[in-house]
Amino acid sequence: MKIYNSYTDQLEDFIPKHPGKVGMYVCGPTVYNFIHIGNARPVVFFDTVRRYFESKGFDVTYASNFTDVDDKIIQKAFEENIPELELSRFYIDAFLKDIASLNCKTDYIQPKVTEYMQHIIDYIQALIDKEYAYIIEGDVYFRVSKLKDYGALSNRDIDELISGSRVNVNELKENPLDFTLWKKTSEGINFDSQFSEGRPGWHTECVAMIDDIFGEEIDIHGGGTDLKFPHHENEIAQSKVIHNHRVAKYWMHNGRLSMKDVKMSKSIGNVILVKDFEYKMPLRYFLLSTHYRSPLNYSEESFLMYVKEFEKLENTYKSVFFKLDIEDAFDDNKEIQNEEILLTINDFNENMDNDFNTANAITALQALLKFVNQNIRKPNNLEILNEAYLALKYMMDILGLVVSISRIKKEDRAIYKEWQSARKSKDFSTADGLRKTLVEKGVL
């Protein structure tokens, strides 16, 4: 299994730290708003990564944080005249609801900044003790210049960064690149610490949480490419000082989603919120249809294709499910023997093994759909259909695509058979009536 490691910028064999186990962490949202479909890309993708690892039998520990202390949260809470924590709690719930609607698992470890304050403060203190951080008037900054290989992840050179810097120079800092670990403030929600009354900068939380949850270098750290610098670079800087490792062995960065070629972001305002978006499963399908490292462009025209493609998946899944159900021919424990199906599964797995190439994995899925549709009208084919159904379910489970359909009741099965015989005897008025009944019952 190969993963593109953005730390080394190359495809590498995945070797877990502990055989059979995977520890992964993905940067989560700052909860001050509903998420848009661009926000959903990393969530859906890394959920798929998790699903694939689990399908291969790995014991996956998956953590993703909620940043519930932040200037934007404070501002929004002030605007709405409610406590910060009430606001963040509301948007955490909304987030979990939204990602659940995209069939992302929500049973992962969800650390929050407010619950990690002491860890964060201790972490900052440890940096100070090692003289990689300094306090000025209650603020605490990380001393970037003291670290030799700062910039290794994002391939940046400290000198170039300084010369190209357009950051407003904070006179208090030793160096313009030094980043804030703790900010003294009396505005909004704040916390007591030995440095001052204030709140933490956003770069320490992830690394303090990872330290507490995993206690060692993790296997995979994920997030959007926009977080590579400075956020992930800063995580690494702090971790190098405290633990002498780079947080994660494999760094994975997903490309961004843009809107008609303009980056979708809350500040531009060109957003489609997940909660308002009608096509949940097609959205998941769409997000996985392009390789995760490539940028993805949303337009109504191209999205409609994915709506159609998902409909086809839905139709095919339902038809094979129905066929097996009506014949009472489900066998979940059947071993797949059909060569064509096995080759397709193999193709699917090889592509997933190759840096989670979901675009090509979906191609394998499409081949399977064609196989099902080619075989579904052939007689005496239930064994093969059952195998194809199991393969279909396997792929859909990994991609996290669901089609809702339930088993047929006995009485409905009888009606269905009546309908079929009425058709056979060309009694079309009876047949149409029976079909109508079945449609009303939701069987067809």
Next chain:
RNA sequence: GGACCCUUAGCCAAGUGGUAAGGCACGGGACUGCAACUCCCCCACCGCCGGUUCAAAUCCGGCAGGGUCCUCCA
């Protein structure tokens, strides 16, 4: 201004040296009592110009267009 990336058919999208996967749309067939679904066939000299090589969409250089980061943003 600096660093980096991308450009494949009408649209989306794989492919990283050996001669262009797949999907959607279009067109042509088939199946069908009607409808829906479905199946088969058809559909590309890989932004432009040069170079390296027996061989390039794939490597190198230039040009054009688009993007990301350097600043809050997944």
